[in-house]
Amino acid sequence: MTFTSRKAAKIACRRRFPNEKLNGYPCPVVENGWHAGHLAPAVRAGAVSRGDWYKDRGKTTTKGIA
Numbered sequence: 001m002t003f004t005s006r007k008a009a010k011i012a013c014r015r016r017f018p019n020e021k022l023n024g025y026p027c028p029v030v031e032n033g034w035h036a037g038h039l040a041p042a043v044r045a046g047a048v049s050r051g052d053w054y055k056d057r058g059k060t061t062t063k064g065i066a
């Protein structure tokens with residue numbers, strides 16, 4: 001599912017998963033599209049920046065992540 005803003009993505013995601021730690025991030029496929037989901041463990045650990053993580057994932061997926 002793609003949202004039109006980071007805020008909308010997080011709100012929708014939080015409604016479904018109220019107790020999860022969520023991260024809004026730009027869709028790697030749809031311009032101006034947004035998703036929300038869990039922060040990748042590697043990002044949480046500080047090994048990879050959010051930007052690099054999602055940029056790399058965007059190369060390997062053809063569809064949205066969330």
Ligand SMILES: [Zn+2]
Nearest residue numbers: 027028064065
């Ligand atoms: Zn997407």
